[in-house]
Amino acid sequence: MERVRDVSELPKAHLHLHFTGSMRPTTLLELADKYGVRLPDALTSGEPPKLRATDERGWFRFQRLYDAARSCLREPEDIQRLVREAAEEDLKDGSGWLEIQVDPTSYAPRLGGLLPALEIILDAVETAIRETGLGMRVLVAANRMKHPLEARTLARLAVRYQDRGVVGFGLSNDERRGMARDFDRAFAIARDGGLLSAPHGGELTGPSSVRDCLDDLHATRIGHGVRAAEDPRLLRRLADRGVTCEVCPASNVALGVYEKPEDVPLRTLFEAGVPMALGADDPLLFGSRLAAQYEIARHHHGFTDEELAELARQSVRGSAAPQDVQAALLSGVDDWLSGPAA
């Protein structure tokens, strides 16, 4: 019989997880208590909030909730806790490698400035690696709602901190604002410095935003990218170039990009040969973590254990993990598959 192996034991890499969004809901409540922050009801009800980010008001509401949660991270010990718990949650879900994404600018005011903020974050990652054993790295992400010059500063900083665990440069927030090419200089700085290019695209806007990421930012990975499914030629291009799409099914449904889990075009991308790395995006707001994304592939898209193993391999190959780490994870995937299916 198929479909009975535990996906939380399937070794995989997690390439799309935002910093504050990775927080445990219980930790958010404790931190809010610690600082006397009154959280919006949507963050305290114990149920993932209903969001409709396909219109700008819905996206704004999502950002406001995110900001409220972020405002509870005020001291280095809060950052240490967040990162350690993100690593623990990932390990529980079978992750062997986590790349967490952060815009240090938005933490800078409470942590003493941009440099101290990034240092505190990278220290926390080093500690979490040591304490949990999970391989972990950082993507520094610029905010496309801000001025491209800020993104350049961030790219230079990201390059400078490469030996401290920064592996890539991203671009997040509302795809409907600004053009990818406004950020081409920042991405050139990041790429020339040896970082991988992993902007968000093809989530809130269609295939053209994915093309822009490829043409203007020379993306080697795309955050989301699911809307590429609307353009067969683009799918071929992604497949030919081996550009990994960091697909986050639960997020897509929570934000209204797709109505139901079965509408997320996992099959279309998979059959087209586009490598995918399933990710949780913001578990705090969307209510599910990494293994749950593989469950969606299994239950809503009929992925067999062989196919789930292939998804896991794609996540590993799309990661910035060193060769020996990748090899160990890939052989773990084979072991999972050859193990008992009961």
Ligand SMILES: [Zn+2]
């Ligand atoms: Zn994202």
